[in-house]
Amino acid sequence: MLQSLEPEEFITVRVQDPRVQNEGSWNSYVDYKIFLHTNSKAFTAKTSCVRRRYREFVWLRKQLQKNAGLVPVPPLPGKGTFFMGNNEDFIEKRRQGLQQFLEQTVHSMVLLSDSQLHLFLQSQLPLPEIEACVQGRGPPVINVILSYAISNQGWVQEEEETMSRTSHLSSCFGLGDAACKSCHLEPYDIRIGEDQPESPDSSSPWLTMT
Numbered sequence: 001m002l003q004s005l006e007p008e009e010f011i012t013v014r015v016q017d018p019r020v021q022n023e024g025s026w027n028s029y030v031d032y033k034i035f036l037h038t039n040s041k042a043f044t045a046k047t048s049c050v051r052r053r054y055r056e057f058v059w060l061r062k063q064l065q066k067n068a069g070l071v072p073v074p075p076l077p078g079k080g081t082f083f084m085g086n087n088e089d090f091i092e093k094r095r096q097g098l099q100q101f102l103e104q105t106v107h108s109m110v111l112l113s114d115s116q117l118h119l120f121l122q123s124q125l126p127l128p129e130i131e132a133c134v135q136g137r138g139p140p141v142i143n144v145i146l147s148y149a150i151s152n153q154g155w156v157q158e159e160e161e162t163m164s165r166t167s168h169l170s171s172c173f174g175l176g177d178a179a180c181k182s183c184h185l186e187p188y189d190i191r192i193g194e195d196q197p198e199s200p201d202s203s204s205p206w207l208t209m210t
Contacts, residue, residue, distance in 0.1 A: 011038040011106045013121070015099035018091045019051075029053050030091055031041065032098060036121055042112050044142050045149035048122040054079070056120070059127050063116045064105070066129055074104035115141045123148040 010202045017033040019146040039047055057076055077097025102121075103113050119130045122145045132138040 007039060009038075009040050011040050011043075012036070013099070013102045013106055015095050015102060017030060018095055021053075029055075030094075032095060034102065034121060036106075043122065044118065044145040045122050048145075048149060049152060050121065050124050052120065053083075054094065054098070056127060057101065059114065060120050061101070064111050064114055067116075068110055071108065071110045074101045076101050101137050 014035045015032050018030050019032075020028055020030050022028045031051045034050050034052055036043070036047075036048045049089065054076075058079075061073055061076055077094045105117065106121075111117060115134045116130055119125055119133060119141060123130075125133065125144065129138060133141055135146060138144070
């Protein structure tokens with residue numbers, strides 16, 4: 001009898017789209033979009049998009065280390081000074097470092113069992129509310145994530161479509177001089193990243209975090 005094989009488990013996490021908030025003011029900062037796509041049973045929502053700033057990553061690492069015991073937590077990129085040197089280079093290096101941090105973190109079974117990580121990645125709760133939630137002083141973690149997934153469904157869908165198109169277009173490079181019939185592009189007419197979804201309006205409450 002033939003047995004169906006279980007699909008291989010994957011967790012894809014991307015840190016992208018850095019944006020300067022409150023630009024020109026003394027309290028300006030950069031936040032980053034975190035897109036997660038997975039088929040892992042460890043996650044409540046299989047896709048999610050949130051925005052987080054560097055100091056929230058610092059908080060997350062401290063909380064993970066507190067609960068992980070002797071299990072090492074991946075390092076974060078250095079804090080540095082935002083307005084020194086080339087801002088674009090600094091932001092890009094930090095983005096790469098934050099992505100590496102998350103990629104290593106979500107592939108650690110011990111760290112993946114921490115509810116704070118899931119709320120960080122799959123809800124836009126401010127940090128005090130994440131702490132309250134995991135301490136039982138708020139709604140159940142699963143309810144928070146599902147509620148955010150439903151409210152954020154359109155944005156996530158656009159991001160999934162962009163990622164799927166990007167993956168397909170990348171394969172077009174192997175066509176040589178032939179045009180790709182499925183995406184109707186002439187040879188090498190490949191423009192990855194032009195259809196990035198817009199984030200919710202900046203007046204949305206989830207962007208006004210401290």
